[in-house]
Amino acid sequence: MAMEELLIGHASGDEAELVCAHLRAFNDAAIGEIKFLPIQLVVRDGAGGLMAGVVAEVALGWLEVHVLWVDEYARNKDLGSRLLIACEQQATLLGAHSARLDTFDWQALDFYSRHGYIVFGELPDYPHGRKRYFMSKSLPLPPGDQ
Numbered sequence: 001m002a003m004e005e006l007l008i009g010h011a012s013g014d015e016a017e018l019v020c021a022h023l024r025a026f027n028d029a030a031i032g033e034i035k036f037l038p039i040q041l042v043v044r045d046g047a048g049g050l051m052a053g054v055v056a057e058v059a060l061g062w063l064e065v066h067v068l069w070v071d072e073y074a075r076n077k078d079l080g081s082r083l084l085i086a087c088e089q090q091a092t093l094l095g096a097h098s099a100r101l102d103t104f105d106w107q108a109l110d111f112y113s114r115h116g117y118i119v120f121g122e123l124p125d126y127p128h129g130r131k132r133y134f135m136s137k138s139l140p141l142p143p144g145d146q
Contacts, residue, residue, distance in 0.1 A: 052079045063091035065101035092142040105131040
Protein backbone atom coordinates (compact mmCIF):
# COMPACT_ATOMS: atom_id res chain seq x y z
CA MET A 1 0.00 0.00 0.00
CA ALA A 2 1.43 3.39 -0.95
CA MET A 3 1.84 5.94 1.83
CA GLU A 4 -0.58 8.39 0.18
CA GLU A 5 -3.34 5.78 0.56
CA LEU A 6 -2.98 5.65 4.36
CA LEU A 7 -5.53 7.49 6.47
CA ILE A 8 -5.08 8.78 9.99
CA GLY A 9 -8.30 8.82 11.99
CA HIS A 10 -9.71 8.65 15.49
CA ALA A 11 -9.30 5.33 17.30
CA SER A 12 -12.15 3.54 19.00
CA GLY A 13 -11.69 2.46 22.59
CA ASP A 14 -11.04 -1.11 21.42
CA GLU A 15 -8.46 0.10 18.88
CA ALA A 16 -6.69 2.20 21.51
CA GLU A 17 -6.49 -0.84 23.79
CA LEU A 18 -5.15 -2.91 20.88
CA VAL A 19 -2.41 -0.32 20.27
CA CYS A 20 -1.45 -0.56 23.96
CA ALA A 21 -1.51 -4.38 23.81
CA HIS A 22 0.88 -4.31 20.85
CA LEU A 23 3.31 -2.10 22.75
CA ARG A 24 3.06 -4.33 25.85
CA ALA A 25 3.87 -7.36 23.68
CA PHE A 26 6.88 -5.55 22.19
CA ASN A 27 8.12 -4.60 25.68
CA ASP A 28 7.48 -8.08 27.07
CA ALA A 29 9.61 -9.59 24.28
CA ALA A 30 12.47 -7.25 25.22
CA ILE A 31 12.46 -7.48 29.04
CA GLY A 32 9.75 -9.93 30.11
CA GLU A 33 6.28 -9.21 31.42
CA ILE A 34 6.06 -5.94 33.31
CA LYS A 35 4.11 -6.28 36.54
CA PHE A 36 2.34 -3.22 37.93
CA LEU A 37 1.74 -3.50 41.67
CA PRO A 38 -0.71 -0.89 42.99
CA ILE A 39 -0.31 1.01 46.24
CA GLN A 40 -3.46 2.84 47.33
CA LEU A 41 -3.59 4.28 50.83
CA VAL A 42 -6.04 6.65 52.54
CA VAL A 43 -6.35 8.49 55.84
CA ARG A 44 -9.82 8.72 57.38
CA ASP A 45 -11.04 10.76 60.32
CA GLY A 46 -12.88 9.20 63.27
CA ALA A 47 -16.20 9.46 61.41
CA GLY A 48 -14.79 7.69 58.35
CA GLY A 49 -14.40 10.84 56.25
CA LEU A 50 -11.63 10.89 53.69
CA MET A 51 -8.81 13.23 54.75
CA ALA A 52 -5.91 12.24 52.48
CA GLY A 53 -4.74 9.58 50.08
CA VAL A 54 -2.04 8.37 47.76
CA VAL A 55 -2.37 6.41 44.52
CA ALA A 56 0.84 4.86 43.23
CA GLU A 57 2.30 1.73 41.70
CA VAL A 58 5.54 -0.21 41.57
CA ALA A 59 6.87 -1.39 38.21
CA LEU A 60 10.35 -2.13 36.89
CA GLY A 61 11.83 -1.54 40.34
CA TRP A 62 10.40 1.98 40.62
CA LEU A 63 7.67 3.51 42.71
CA GLU A 64 5.61 5.94 40.65
CA VAL A 65 3.46 8.27 42.74
CA HIS A 66 0.50 9.31 40.60
CA VAL A 67 -1.53 11.26 43.18
CA LEU A 68 -0.90 12.39 46.73
CA TRP A 69 -3.72 14.54 48.10
CA VAL A 70 -4.49 16.01 51.51
CA ASP A 71 -7.76 17.81 52.17
CA GLU A 72 -7.23 21.52 52.67
CA TYR A 73 -8.46 21.54 56.28
CA ALA A 74 -6.07 18.69 57.15
CA ARG A 75 -2.90 20.17 55.65
CA ASN A 76 0.16 21.00 57.75
CA LYS A 77 -0.69 18.18 60.18
CA ASP A 78 1.96 15.74 58.87
CA LEU A 79 -0.59 13.57 57.02
CA GLY A 80 1.10 14.00 53.65
CA SER A 81 4.48 13.08 55.10
CA ARG A 82 3.09 10.04 56.88
CA LEU A 83 1.32 8.88 53.71
CA LEU A 84 4.38 9.37 51.51
CA ILE A 85 6.61 7.51 53.95
CA ALA A 86 4.10 4.65 54.23
CA CYS A 87 3.85 4.48 50.45
CA GLU A 88 7.65 4.40 50.06
CA GLN A 89 7.97 1.70 52.74
CA GLN A 90 5.36 -0.46 51.03
CA ALA A 91 7.09 0.11 47.69
CA THR A 92 10.43 -1.13 49.01
CA LEU A 93 8.72 -4.29 50.26
CA LEU A 94 7.40 -4.73 46.70
CA GLY A 95 10.93 -4.43 45.30
CA ALA A 96 11.25 -0.73 44.48
CA HIS A 97 14.73 0.74 44.67
CA SER A 98 13.77 4.26 43.55
CA ALA A 99 10.77 6.56 43.27
CA ARG A 100 9.55 9.10 40.76
CA LEU A 101 6.72 11.61 40.56
CA ASP A 102 5.78 14.91 39.04
CA THR A 103 4.34 18.07 40.53
CA PHE A 104 3.51 21.58 39.39
CA ASP A 105 4.95 24.85 40.70
CA TRP A 106 1.68 25.59 42.55
CA GLN A 107 1.56 22.18 44.19
CA ALA A 108 4.16 20.44 46.34
CA LEU A 109 7.71 21.00 45.03
CA ASP A 110 9.02 22.06 48.46
CA PHE A 111 7.21 19.19 50.21
CA TYR A 112 8.79 16.55 47.97
CA SER A 113 12.20 18.25 48.19
CA ARG A 114 12.02 18.02 51.99
CA HIS A 115 11.47 14.28 51.55
CA GLY A 116 14.63 13.83 49.50
CA TYR A 117 13.22 14.07 45.98
CA ILE A 118 15.37 15.94 43.47
CA VAL A 119 14.28 17.60 40.25
CA PHE A 120 15.62 15.78 37.19
CA GLY A 121 13.56 17.69 34.64
CA GLU A 122 11.14 20.52 34.23
CA LEU A 123 8.76 21.71 31.56
CA PRO A 124 8.20 25.46 31.32
CA ASP A 125 4.80 26.77 30.19
CA TYR A 126 2.99 23.62 31.36
CA PRO A 127 0.45 25.25 31.54
CA HIS A 128 1.38 28.62 30.07
CA GLY A 129 3.33 30.69 32.57
CA ARG A 130 3.73 27.78 35.02
CA LYS A 131 6.13 24.81 35.41
CA ARG A 132 5.84 21.08 35.78
CA TYR A 133 8.65 19.33 37.68
CA PHE A 134 9.78 15.72 37.43
CA MET A 135 11.42 14.38 40.57
CA SER A 136 13.09 11.18 41.80
CA LYS A 137 14.89 9.69 44.76
CA SER A 138 16.57 6.46 45.79
CA LEU A 139 14.67 4.38 48.32
CA PRO A 140 16.35 2.62 51.25
CA LEU A 141 16.55 -1.14 51.30
CA PRO A 142 13.72 -2.82 53.21
CA PRO A 143 14.48 -3.90 56.79
CA GLY A 144 16.46 -7.12 56.83
CA ASP A 145 18.02 -6.51 53.38
CA GLN A 146 20.60 -4.01 54.59
